[in-house]
Amino acid sequence: MSRFWNEKTRNIEPYVAGEQPKPGQRVIKLNTNENPYPASPKVRDILENVDVGSLARYPETSSLIVRQELAKVLGVNPEQVFCGNGSDEVLAFSFQAFFEAGEEAAPLLVPDISYSFYPVYAELYNIRLKKIPLLDDFRIDVSAFCSEKGGGVAFANPNAPTSILMDLADVEKILQAHPDHVVLVDEAYAAFSGVTARSLLPKYKNLLVTGTLSKSHSLAGLRLGFAVGDEELIEGLCRIRDSFNSYPVDRIAQSVASVAIEENDWVMENVRKICATRDRIAEALRARGWTVPESKTNFLFASPSLQSAECVYTKLREKGILVRYFNKPRIKDYLRITIGTDEEMDTLLAAVDEIAEEEKA
């Protein structure tokens, strides 16, 4: 605390990212939903051939080449695509661009359990939130989202940390219930579900879909996120970007990202492997008595059978395996476990068995 902090800095409760290992520390890192496989060799080639001279110049402001590549794979036109420094930044810009601030404004509707950055952005930008409780089985309560009045809607699909997917028919019901406000669908994990609301874009001008290269494209360290929506929504995001930082995506990130997007077969092969491992490990944990809802992401939301989630989290950490634990009401009995390589996940299972044996002993 410093006497120079303003009221916002004093009062904000910042987002807490998953623990990062210290340099040189060897751990199995299953706590921040990264991809265990590297990006394609073509990405490495680009990095090895970076023209240092070009870095003397500012990058193109709108990430045009990335938008063109994304437009091709996503089946939209480049004017419908916005790029930012990770989808976190794109989400932050979206909150500023589309949701009204102030005590009098209609609240933004979000699930009570979802990506924990949403309440932080809401606080930062003075946007009132109305948290709609998930159903008992952790699914999003679609009818409550439809009947509640609000100044916009934001949710992740599949949702995090629950890993559960909402059908497109239900996404569409929410879009129809809020025709005058933006419905932001955060699709950070959509590649692992095979379902995307982008197919609804031609029908709904109020739909904004965000995505990221951090998970499916193995580029969390690069920071490239995007939004897809009606051209007027994209123009709104550009207005916010150009009121904050005109160059959010650097030159290296732009050239790497455009190649990584072109390498779609590589990406989809890694996604396929991760989904196969995910389904195998979900079954293996269920066979050990754990409760594991069906995941459509690259992580499992899993509740241990014998010990508390907090205890298992701590014991795994002692064994050099990092998973995520949220000490929050409703989800304190669950761990969020990122899907790593098959070998890493087998080590996790062996550690889970050891921990269970220790409990019995």
Ligand code: PMP
């Ligand atoms: N949305 C959700 C639901 C997430 O879990 C994450 C990753 N923490 C993000 C968005 C942000 O991802 P990035 O900024 O790496 O694109």
